[in-house]
Amino acid sequence: xxxxxxxxxxxxxxxxxxxxxxxxxxxxxxxxxxxxxxxxxxxxxxxxxxxxxxxxxxxxxxxxxxxxxxxxxxxxxxxxxxxxxxxxxxxxxxxxxxxxxxxxxxxxxxxxxxxxxxxxxxxxxxxxxxxxxxxxxxxxxxxxxxxxxxxxxxxxxxxxxxxxxxxxxxxxxxxxxxxxxxxxxxxxxxxxxxxxxxxxxxxxxxxxxxxxxxxxxxxxxxxxxxxxxxxxxxxxxxxxxxxxxxxxxxxxxxxxxxxxxxxxxxxxxxxxxxxxxxxxxxxxxxxxxxxxxxxxxxxxxxxxxxxxxxxxxxxxxxxxxxxxxxxxxxxxxxxxxxxxxxxxxxxxxxxxxxxxxxxxxxxxxxxxxxxxxxxxxxxxxxxxxxxxxxxxxxxxxxxxxxxxxxxxxxxxxxxxxxxxxxxxxxxxxxxxxxxxxxxxxxxxxxxxxxxxxxxxxxxxxxxxxxxxxxxxxxxxxxxxxxxxxxxxxxxxxxxxxxxxxxxxxxxxxxxxxxxxxxxxxxxxxxxxxxxxxxxxx
Amino acid sequence: xxxxxxxxxxxxxxxxxxxxxxxxxxxxxxxxxxxxxxxxxxxxxxxxxxxxxxxxxxxxxxxxxxxxxxxxxxxxxxxxxxxxxxxxxxxxxxxx
Numbered sequence: 257x258x259x260x261x262x263x264x265x266x267x268x269x270x271x272x273x274x275x276x277x278x279x280x281x282x283x284x285x286x287x288x289x290x291x292x293x294x295x296x297x298x299x300x301x302x303x304x305x306x307x308x309x310x311x312x313x314x315x316x317x318x319x320x321x322x323x324x325x326x327x328x329x330x331x332x333x334x335x336x337x338x339x340x341x342x343x344x345x346x347x348x349x350x351x352x353x354x355x356x357x358x359x360x361x362x363x364x365x366x367x368x369x370x371x372x373x374x375x376x377x378x379x380x381x382x383x384x385x386x387x388x389x390x391x392x393x394x395x396x397x398x399x400x401x402x403x404x405x406x407x408x409x410x411x412x413x414x415x416x417x418x419x420x421x422x423x424x425x426x427x428x429x430x431x432x433x434x435x436x437x438x439x440x441x442x443x444x445x446x447x448x449x450x451x452x453x454x455x456x457x458x459x460x461x462x463x464x465x466x467x468x469x470x471x472x473x474x475x476x477x478x479x480x481x482x483x484x485x486x487x488x489x490x491x492x493x494x495x496x497x498x499x500x501x502x503x504x505x506x507x508x509x510x511x512x513x514x515x516x517x518x519x520x521x522x523x524x525x526x527x528x529x530x531x532x533x534x535x536x537x538x539x540x541x542x543x544x545x546x547x548x549x550x551x552x553x554x555x556x557x558x559x560x561x562x563x564x565x566x567x568x569x570x571x572x573x574x575x576x577x578x579x580x581x582x583x584x585x586x587x588x589x590x591x592x593x594x595x596x597x598x599x600x601x602x603x604x605x606x607x608x609x610x611x612x613x614x615x616x617x618x619x620x621x622x623x624x625x626x627x628x629x630x631x632x633x634x635x636x637x638x639x640x641x642x643x644x645x646x647x648x649x650x651x652x653x654x655x656x657x658x659x660x661x662x663x664x665x666x667x668x669x670x671x672x673x674x675x676x677x678x679x680x681x682x683x684x685x686x687x688x689x690x691x692x693x694x695x696x697x698x699x700x701x702x703x704x705x706x707x708x709x710x711x712x713x714x715x716x717x718x719x720x721x722x723x724x725x726x727x728x729x730x731x732x733x734x735x736x737x738x739x740x741x742x743x744x745x746x747x748x749x750x751x752x753x754x755x756x757x758x759x760x761x762x763x764x765x766x767x768x769x770x771x772x773x774x775x776x777x778x779x780x781x782x783x784x785x786x787x788x789x790x791x792x793x
Numbered sequence: 794x795x796x797x798x799x800x801x802x803x804x805x806x807x808x809x810x811x812x813x814x815x816x817x818x819x820x821x822x823x824x825x826x827x828x829x830x831x832x833x834x835x836x837x838x839x840x841x842x843x844x845x846x847x848x849x850x851x852x853x854x855x856x857x858x859x860x861x862x863x864x865x866x867x868x869x870x871x872x873x874x875x876x877x878x879x880x881x882x883x884x885x886x887x888x889x
Binding site: 331334337338341344345347348349352356358359364367368455459465466468469481483503507531532533534536540543544547548550551552554555558618622623627628754758760762781782784785786788789 | 802803804807808809813816817820821823824825827828829831832833835836837838859860863864866867869870871872873874877878880881884885886887
């Protein structure tokens with residue numbers, strides 16, 4: 257159990273008051289309209305959603321899996337953290353296209369990109385899926401906090417899960433996305449300061465950077481500092497194909513939408529930015545800070561590796577970052593460290609609660625159940641759904657328990673592996689239609705369970721490493737959706753032309769572009785731009 | 794034709810051009826070099842400083858190339874956004 261002095265309690269309580277205060281301060285802005293409750297009125301400068309991106313993607317579980325990987329594999333483990341790299345290309349491609357579509361959610365995008373019954377089925381499917389996934393994420397992050405509180409105070413797991421997520425829910429209910437984004441800024445700054453401080457403390461405790469390098473050499477672990485190590489193409493602990501997968505999947509995924517769970521979170525930030533340029537910048541810079549954060553973390557983790565002589569178990573290594581803070585920070589700073597952990601936890605839970613509520617409200621309630629709902633009704637339903645997502649997160653959190661990392665790879669990677677390519681095709685290929693996309697989602701859901709759990713359990717296929725499962729799922733699911741796409745009709749040309757003119761997607765859109773030109777739409781837009789430019793002068 | 798175009802009209806900027814592809818190609822390198830370069834620099838490894846330096850320079854070049862185009866895309870698009878939002882609301886309420 258970690259000892260808390262009065263100054264430690266002061267930091268913790270002061271932080272909680274500050275955070276809930278955000279809800280009260282922005283209550284009036286949040287209740288103005290559905291657009292304010294979920295998108296802060298679509299008027300934010302780029303640095304606000306960028307900070308929110310960083311804060312939301314720094315969750316309680318993040319230092320756990322990152323510490324585990326770097327402690328076990330050294331800097332080579334950092335390639336895993338490059339999954340955030342999808343923003344490198346997305347910032348200049350899919351972010352630009354999505355921002356121009358103005359779709360509030362990825363589900364809403366479906367009714368703009370596709371047409372007819374298929375598009376509506378996709379919207380309902382993705383909305384329902386996202387409500388469930390946000391419950392899962394909030395539960396998973398929540399139970400990670402339960403594990404931290406179990407380590408610090410010896411509380412039962414559910415205390416940490418329920419107490420802090422509920423406090424967080426209060427300000428999300430009050431002020432919606434306005435509260436989320438403003439709280440994210442102070443949370444983002446707090447956590448970045450503490451991440452830097454922990455690494456400095458850890459490096460000092462280990463004798464400084466040069467001493468860490470010397471110790472690793474003495475221990476025969478010099479390779480821990482080599483991110484490019486390899487043990488063969490698919491053999492050994494450091495296969496080249498794993499590294500190629502870690503680079504290709506996120507970066508190429510940036511051409512598409514929804515290629516990673518984080519896309520759904522970013523979609524909300526993209527639409528809350530005040531214009532296309534700010535949306536792109538928010539995505540690029542938010543992720544750049546995430547990657548810088550990982551580099552700073554690596555110093556702390558390898559410092560602890562040296563201090564502990566590399567003797568931690570896999571479970572202990574996941575708590576490496578927390579151990580440094582609680583063990584090496586002086587009295588008074590421990591509370592500040594715990595406040596930063598709260599910031600890390602709450603920023604993610606807040607963002608996810610608001611996001612899940614947005615899908616339930618905008619895509620299910622407003623679009624299907626009550627299309628004529630007033631703005632007031634939309635906001636109140638959003639608040640109700642925030643509570644529903646919170647309650648769902650308790651269920652998932654208790655189900656996950658201590659197996660935080662085991663669930664990460666399956667739920668967030670393999671369960672969407674087969675849709676990775678379709679998520680790109682929906683952006684770059686006009687002929688990819690609603691039925692192809694829907695069949696990919698459904699096929700992947702079934703096949704991923706077969707490949708990961710069922711077939712290996714019966715000895716029909718061997719238990720494959722996760723990156724090999726990924727490529728296998730891509731191939732198997734393609735066998736379903738490619739014929740489905742080609743054997744069904746293309747989407748309605750009117751819908752495609754409208755989308756093309758508004759969003760200007762990249763890739764293979766030749767027939768749609770020619771149709772837009774034939775109808776004189778592009779010429780009319782050029783004329784509009786010319787007149788607007790003349791008026792500006 | 795200049796290697797890098799820096800003056801754009803809105804309709805020119807709407808098209809995908811080589812400037813977009815420069816940014817698309819440079820951007821992943823920036824991320825990888827900054828991430829690994831900074832991590833290795835914190836251990837005072839010389840290779841780390843070199844990678845980090847290249848990453849920072851590439852980032853500056855990327856923004857130098859893409860920023861004028863993005864500005865132009867933004868300005869042109871925001872003038873039409875009001876009409877697009879009206880259309881979106883119609884789809885939301887099943888009026889279209």
